[in-house]
Amino acid sequence: QAKKIKNSYSFFTEEMRSLNAFRADVEHELRGAIESCELWMAYQPQINADETLYGVEALVRWQNEKLGFVPPDKFIYVAEESGLMKELGEFIIQTSLREIGELQKELNLSFSLSINISVVQLMEADFLPNLLKIIAKENFDRSSLTLEITESLSIESLDDVLPILYDIQEHDIQISLDDFGTGYSSLSILRELPIDELKIDKSFIDKILYDESEKILVESIINIGKNFHMKTLAEGVECIEQVNELKRSKCDIFQGYYYSKPLSKEDLKKFLRKG
Ligand code: C2E
Ligand code: CA
Ligand code: CA
């Protein structure tokens, strides 16, 4: 018995050590990643209830020689903790605005662009001035830009974030509350924050077809969104049955593998041409 405990303990420390090593590798490799062009943006279509295009969400991608493909979940927080988020964030904003701006002009189409912004980014002293600078440089239509802010922004940080969000809204830029329902924040956040869109997390959408209470929960979120004059967007829809159910509940916008995986700029162009 004692042996077993000892083994599971050493397994645990082993795992901890490799986790720390991985984190150190990520930090080290990330430092050169932007300059060596290892990062690019993928774009996932967002579809209106009438099946027309609403917009795209920009999602960062990283392929590294040593580490292989590293998903954003595994390196965004490292960037934040090691002071690399400012540079990375600017790359993300710059690249998305340029590529989508070019595509809109080329295809003579106008649609929304959503960019994920972490609270760490939002709190950088010159976040909004820098964003406005890039918007001006790329000549991007501000009103078709949405910033996705994750709901996990805690009540403690609310006081700091609130004036920034109002500033952003003053400039005609839209705000979407990402991963809605997964955090611990209270519903009063909906009254305090200037939110244009509620993004319902995939973890809820996953269960609506076989869990009645989950379906009711999602319906309630959609109704709350409606009552607060916010758009509602369902993330991670993978089949038509989910889409139909969500349409019955009057959800506005849909995003997920059922319509498309995140696409490279070239593949997005093909997707948009098909209409
Ligand atoms: P998120 O914002 O909640 O993004 C949704 C994630 O679900 C994306 O994973 C997307 O590829 C995936 N997804 C979309 N539809 C489906 C579906 O139908 N089925 C399944 N199984 N998955 C689907 P991804 O790209 O790995 O991003 C993970 C998280 O990383 C994002 O969660 C976001 O929090 C963060 N992230 C990604 N790109 C950026 C970025 O440019 N900046 C910041 N700050 N965070 C980012
Ligand atoms: Ca998002
Ligand atoms: Ca999510």
Ligand code: CA
């Ligand atoms: Ca997220």
